[in-house]
Structures are given as C-alpha cells and as structure tokens.
Amino acid sequence: QLKETLKVLDQKxxxxxxxxxxxxxxxxxxxxxxxxxxxxxxxxxxxVYIDGMSSLWNVNVGHGREEIAEAAKEQMGKLAFxxxxxxxxxxxxxxxxxxxxxxxxxxxxxxxxTSGGSESNDTAIKLARHYWVLKGQPQRQTIISxxxxxHGVAMGATNATGLKAFRDFTNSHAPGFHYVYNQSxxxxxxxxxQLGPETVAAFxxxxxxxxxxxxxxxxxxxxxxxxxxDEYGILFIADEVITGFGRxxxxxxxxxxxxxxxxxxxxxGVSSGYAQLGGVxxxxxxxxxxxxxxxxxxxxxYTYSGHAVACAVGLKNIEIIERENLxxxxxxxxxxxxxGFRVLQDKYSFxxxxxxxxxxxxxxxxKSRETGELFDTLLSPIFVQETMKRGLILRTVTYEQDTxxxxxxxxxxxxxLNEMLRxxxxxxxxxxxxxxx
Ligand code: PLP
Numbered sequence: 001q002l003k004e005t006l007k008v009l010d011q012k013x014x015x016x017x018x019x020x021x022x023x024x025x026x027x028x029x030x031x032x033x034x035x036x037x038x039x040x041x042x043x044x045x046x047x048v049y050i051d052g053m054s055s056l057w058n059v060n061v062g063h064g065r066e067e068i069a070e071a072a073k074e075q076m077g078k079l080a081f082x083x084x085x086x087x088x089x090x091x092x093x094x095x096x097x098x099x100x101x102x103x104x105x106x107x108x109x110x111x112x113x114t115s116g117g118s119e120s121n122d123t124a125i126k127l128a129r130h131y132w133v134l135k136g137q138p139q140r141q142t143i144i145s146x147x148x149x150x151h152g153v154a155m156g157a158t159n160a161t162g163l164k165a166f167r168d169f170t171n172s173h174a175p176g177f178h179y180v181y182n183q184s185x186x187x188x189x190x191x192x193x194q195l196g197p198e199t200v201a202a203f204x205x206x207x208x209x210x211x212x213x214x215x216x217x218x219x220x221x222x223x224x225x226x227x228x229x230d231e232y233g234i235l236f237i238a239d240e241v242i243t244g245f246g247r248x249x250x251x252x253x254x255x256x257x258x259x260x261x262x263x264x265x266x267x268x269g270v271s272s273g274y275a276q277l278g279g280v281x282x283x284x285x286x287x288x289x290x291x292x293x294x295x296x297x298x299x300x301x302y303t304y305s306g307h308a309v310a311c312a313v314g315l316k317n318i319e320i321i322e323r324e325n326l327x328x329x330x331x332x333x334x335x336x337x338x339x340g341f342r343v344l345q346d347k348y349s350f351x352x353x354x355x356x357x358x359x360x361x362x363x364x365x366x367k368s369r370e371t372g373e374l375f376d377t378l379l380s381p382i383f384v385q386e387t388m389k390r391g392l393i394l395r396t397v398t399y400e401q402d403t404x405x406x407x408x409x410x411x412x413x414x415x416x417l418n419e420m421l422r423x424x425x426x427x428x429x430x431x432x433x434x435x436x437x
Contacts, residue, residue, distance in 0.1 A: 002044065003044055007029060050420055052394045052407070058269060061272040067316060069274075071315070072313050084301075090308045105254070111281050117151075117265065119278060120280050123265070124237045124239075125160060125237075148182050149204070150162075184221075188203065192232050202236070202263075204237040206240070210241075210242040226260075238252070240252050240254070243360070244266040262282070262286060265281075276304070321410070337408075344363070344421070351364070359412060362405050392423040
C-alpha cells in the first residue's frame, strides 16, 4: 500500500523540520497531504481537515488558488530566474517592491527580498549593524529582543529568538544579543541603560508574538518602545512575518499601535506559501543614509533575492487580498472567533484566558483560573490530537504554558468558523469527561 511505502521512506530519508525525531521514528507521518481547497486540506487517505493554522500561519488566501498557479506558470515560462545582484533586475521584483512600499506605513519605502522569515530577520540584523558601521558607530552591535519571541532559525534569527530552547539546541549563545521581559517597556529602558545605549544597534519585536503563545502586547507598550528607541537613537525592527499582510485585521500588526518601526520584516502572508518569499522593508531615512554613506558593495544578498516567480506569486497573492477584502474579513471574523471562544470559556472551567487580534488567537488551558496553575500532564497536546481526529488542525504552545493557538486562513466564513467552534466544543467535552474529571 502506497501510504505504508511512503511512511517507511519518510522515516528513513526525511528529517522533518521542528519535529520530535523519536516520534517520527515511532509513528511516521500523521498525515501525508495531497490536496487543498480553501480552508481545507486533504490527506492521501481521503481525510479532510480544516487548516486551522493556515498550515504554518501562512496560507492566508487559502489553498488551491488556480490564478496564483497561473501567474507562477506564466512567469516561469517567460523567465523563471535571473540575477538581481548589483545592477540587474526583473519586472516582478520591481513591481512587488513598489507595491509593498505603497502598502507599508509611514516612510517605509524600500524592500530587500529574501526567501523566508529567518533570512529576513538575519537581513534586518545585518542591515542594522551595517548602518551603524557606516554611521561611524561600529560599537553599536547589540540586538535586544523579547523573552517569548520567535524570529526564526538562521544564526542571527536564532540568537534573537527569546524562546531559549531554540538557542540551547546548538548551544548558540552569541554575544551581542539580549532579551527583555515581555510585560513592560521599563525593562527595555533599564536594559539599554545597563548595556550602554552606545552599544545597542536595534530592538526587534513581533507585534503579536506567534510561537511564544499569541501574546498581545499591552496597549501602550509599543508606543513607549518607539519613544525609548528614539531617545537612545536605537533602530526599531518589527518582525511582521506572521502579522504582515492582514493576519491581525490590519495590513501590518504595528498599525494597531499607531507606531512606525524603522524596518519591517515579512514573509509567510506575502505569498501565502505559494512560493518561498520574504523580505525587509526599510525606512526612507535608512535607505538614504545607506545610499549616501556606502562606498563599497552591500555585502549581503541571497541568490534568490528578487526571484521572479516568487515575486509574481507575491503580486497575485496581494491582488487577491485586496480584491476580496481579506484584511477586513480578518478583523470581522477575528471578533466572531473571540465571541466563540468566550462561549466556550463560559462552558468549560479549565479554559483560562482567551484572546484574538484579527484571525490570530489563543485559548489557555488551566487547572485553576484563580492561580493560573497548569495541569500536571499538559492538556493542549492531547487536545490538538483529538481535534485532528475530528477534522481540525491546530497547534500548541507548551513552553511554560498550555495553550492552543489559532491562525485560520483569512478567507474564513461564518459557516466555516461555526464548524471550527463545533469541533472545539465537542473536543472540550471529550477532554472534560475523559481527562479533566
Ligand atoms: N519570525 C516569526 C515571527 C515567525 O513566526 C517565523 C516562522 O514561524 C519566522 C520569523 C521564521 O520564518 P521562516 O520559518 O520562514 O524562516
């Protein structure tokens, strides 16, 4: 049987990203997906699932979009790839850079392309440090980020990631990286003072932390962060890899806080996963400084920076987001999802805090709402296995918490949300009866 054959080959030859090797060796793949349509995924056995995470927070326009496939095919047939190094360029890259510049807030106006989020954050870190080298302050090297942050797995991105397990994995604790607690901007100020402001290159943060548990910042946090960065002349990098292009109900997450960073990193939602694409949007000021002060070569660039097919896919994806008003839909359906969560919260005493910003959401599971104490055996891993059996794919966050996270495609309809909520209700009931009681 094909599934068995593939399972054995998978176990032997395919080292999965972010996986438990032990579990893969024991069980093989839980699902081998073959098709997608809208918010649904189908596996090779014909099981259909709601993709409650937009796969990896990225398939925002939903699966099976023929017109994106057409755009990719057309571009690939014409010119799949040509260099963007030095003075070479191509039309999709130029058009996508201008399009993104027109969408970005404030004076964020120039785009550097990559193939994903990790490369984007490494690029932002390197551009920030290079900027200070050019400005005659090469000692400004330190990157400050937040303890619950996730910025990716390239070397710079790994070191900027606050979730310590990612750094511990290779004992990567590079100098020049510091972490501040999530809660208060005061902690950022104190850290800058301690380190010496003249040594700090940039502060990096997600508008809403994704992998850290969908943590939404307090209302004034980023305003204060912006003020502190301005006061000490530190660059502010927003990692909008998850939040960019509409996920939170605004085009960019920082727009909820009325704050314009100096750089925005993006990936995922720019192409909805139809091609590997990411990048950094930099402010006009930084760009002008780079142009004025640079003498030699920008010693940074990926072969695939400005990939013609990826950029053509990005353009079509953004066209869909605009044409179908998906940013507005994310805002509206995010409210409806929160209402649904609150109904469940009223019904099940082991649901702790719930939250959404657009179609990015979390439900915390707790033994006690009063103390926030967690169950001895965490519930969320069992919970998401049970929702999967019922046709809903979700994800957990279990670093010092027991949280289920949600990021359904931005095309989500009320009927589809109701279906998700029905499966959640049924699963909560199952967990209450079989595990909690
Ligand atoms: N930044 C954030 C906020 C992310 O959530 C991710 C991936 O989940 C990344 C960066 C890394 O992106 P990639 O996996 O495309 O390298």
